[in-house]
Amino acid sequence: MKNSAEVVIIGGGISGCSTAYNLAKKGVKNIVVLEKNYICSGSTGRCGAGVRMQWGTEMNCKIAKKSIEFYEHANEILEYDRDVEFKQSGYLLIADNEKEIEQFKKNIVVQHECGIPSSLLTPEEAKKIVPYLNTDMLKGAAYCSKDGFLNPFKTTDAFYRAAKRLGVKFNTFTEVTGIIKEKGRVTGVETNKGVIHTNIVVNATNAYSKSICDMIGLGIPVYSERHQILVTEPVEPMQEPMVMSFGLNLYVQQSPEGSFIMGRGDNSEPRDLRITSSWHFAEEMAKTIDAVLPPISKLRVVRQWAGLYNMTPDKQPIYDKAENVEGFYLAVGFSGHGFMFGPITGVAMSEMILGEKPTVDVSMLNLDRFRTGNLILEPSVV
Amino acid sequence: MDENTIICRCSDVTLKQVRDLINDGYVTYDEIKRITRIGMGPCQGKTCGQLVMREIANATGQNIKDVKFQTTRPPAVGVKLGLIAEEGRRNEE
Numbered sequence: 001m002k003n004s005a006e007v008v009i010i011g012g013g014i015s016g017c018s019t020a021y022n023l024a025k026k027g028v029k030n031i032v033v034l035e036k037n038y039i040c041s042g043s044t045g046r047c048g049a050g051v052r053m054q055w056g057t058e059m060n061c062k063i064a065k066k067s068i069e070f071y072e073h074a075n076e077i078l079e080y081d082r083d084v085e086f087k088q089s090g091y092l093l094i095a096d097n098e099k100e101i102e103q104f105k106k107n108i109v110v111q112h113e114c115g116i117p118s119s120l121l122t123p124e125e126a127k128k129i130v131p132y133l134n135t136d137m138l139k140g141a142a143y144c145s146k147d148g149f150l151n152p153f154k155t156t157d158a159f160y161r162a163a164k165r166l167g168v169k170f171n172t173f174t175e176v177t178g179i180i181k182e183k184g185r186v187t188g189v190e191t192n193k194g195v196i197h198t199n200i201v202v203n204a205t206n207a208y209s210k211s212i213c214d215m216i217g218l219g220i221p222v223y224s225e226r227h228q229i230l231v232t233e234p235v236e237p238m239q240e241p242m243v244m245s246f247g248l249n250l251y252v253q254q255s256p257e258g259s260f261i262m263g264r265g266d267n268s269e270p271r272d273l274r275i276t277s278s279w280h281f282a283e284e285m286a287k288t289i290d291a292v293l294p295p296i297s298k299l300r301v302v303r304q305w306a307g308l309y310n311m312t313p314d315k316q317p318i319y320d321k322a323e324n325v326e327g328f329y330l331a332v333g334f335s336g337h338g339f340m341f342g343p344i345t346g347v348a349m350s351e352m353i354l355g356e357k358p359t360v361d362v363s364m365l366n367l368d369r370f371r372t373g374n375l376i377l378e379p380s381v382v
Numbered sequence: 383m384d385e386n387t388i389i390c391r392c393s394d395v396t397l398k399q400v401r402d403l404i405n406d407g408y409v410t411y412d413e414i415k416r417i418t419r420i421g422m423g424p425c426q427g428k429t430c431g432q433l434v435m436r437e438i439a440n441a442t443g444q445n446i447k448d449v450k451f452q453t454t455r456p457p458a459v460g461v462k463l464g465l466i467a468e469e470g471r472r473n474e475e
Contacts, residue, residue, distance in 0.1 A: 038410055038412060038413050039413070040416055041412065045416060082417070153416035153417060154417065157416075157417060231422075232463070233424050233460055234423070234424075257393070257419065277455050277456050279456070282456070282457075282466055283466055283467070283469070283470035283473070284470070285463075286463045286464070286466035286467035286470060287467045287470050287471060289463055289467070290463065290464055290467035296463065297462065297463040297464035297467055298462060298463070298464060299462065299463055300424075300460030300461060300462050300463075301457055301460060301461050301462075301463060301466065302423070302424050302426060302457075302460050303422070303426055303455050303456075303457075304455055304456055304457075305453075305455055
């Protein structure tokens with residue numbers, strides 16, 4: 001392992017790999033990525049893989065739209081010889097109550113201002129898109145055909161391989177044990193395999209971001225929450241879009257391989273970083289699917305798994321640098337949408353580190369907002 | 383053995399694909415799984431798991447007992463969602 005680097009990025013998920021790639025592309029030499037497990041082993045590799053522009057805050061809409069525009073050309077831009085498998089088959093957001101329809105209307109105004117082609121649908125119109133949708137309980141839906149999904153493993157792999165070609169060094173199975181600071185600035189990172197001297201550290205550890213920040217005495221208001229997903233046996237193609245509902249607490253999508261992937265949130269989960277499976281989840285998920293999309297309940301579950309959301313108080317990420325410790329940057333707190341924001345995370349962090357003019361102004365997503373109370377709460381997170 | 387032999391029958395992955403990935407530095411079961419979908423299908427690695435681990439062991443000089451398999455997750459065998467829902471509703475009564 002190298003004992004010095006210009007930039008050390010902690011975390012080998014989509015955020016870390018994308019940041020490494022963008023910095024290297026802009027000519028930064030000697031970048032090291034530290035990953036305590038293997039590439040894409042954390043939140044990215046456990047995510048639901050959907051990417052959508054249908055958000056409720058202008059900031060999230062803008063970042064998501066830019067990211068999706070990148071994903072449309074990811075194979076070419078990253079010169080990837082495999083395929084990131086990007087499919088724009090839409091997101092159908094269904095609502096079982098009027099309050100949510102009102103929220104959709106507000107969201108769509110924000111989305112249209114950002115140039116996002118979303119629209120409000122009646123239950124009948126929603127049924128045309130997903131014919132076996134049980135519309136008895138539905139009040140309406142929102143739809144955007146540009147939303148979609150892609151393979152999180154291969155997408156991260158594409159960033160990883162592109163970064164590697166540009167000279168970035170990846171140290172997997174290397175765990176950060178401490179961060180060295182002298183006179184108010186970062187000077188090195190301690191790992192289980194030795195020390196690396198550096199003046200710039202990027203915390204891209206999402207679920208574990210708090211413990212990394214604790215190493216320099218920076219308190220951040222985030223916590224990690226377990227979210228679970230299950231996957232069924234594969235069947236012939238029968239569902240185009242991701243079907244999602246905030247009120248019914250559900251997202252479900254048929255993957256290109258034919259299996260259905262579905263998940264839900266549970267804010268009563270213990271906040272202890274566990275990623276074990278629970279039967280409670282399987283049962284609640286099954287009951288919801290049986291009611292909303294009845295034919296899918298005939299499919300067999302082959303596996304369930306879990307991953308961690310890193311939640312912030314307003315459910316928007318933190319892109320910032322520490323105020324009192326020079327050289328310490330954060331791209332954390334993605335609140336369940338780090339994968340969809342991945343391409344822009346790398347762009348935004350590289351611009352921040354190099355002092356360039358921002359492509360997307362993410363200055364609102366600073367740490368100070370939690371102190372000043374300047375929060376704009378994202379209403380649309382499952 | 384013919385390198386075009388399919389060793390993962392759920393996802394149609396050949397021995398050659400696995401060997402190429404190992405040569406390219408993807409030397410854990412989970413890394414190979416994430417690129418090829420090996421072990422993600424209905425068999426959950428019950429068919430291919432040992433074969434892939436043997437390839438990793440041979441290529442890296444490890445003893446196969448030291449090669450880590452994927453996390454074992456529920457359910458043990460495929461269960462229909464409708465049955466889980468039915469049991470769930472019964473439990474509520």
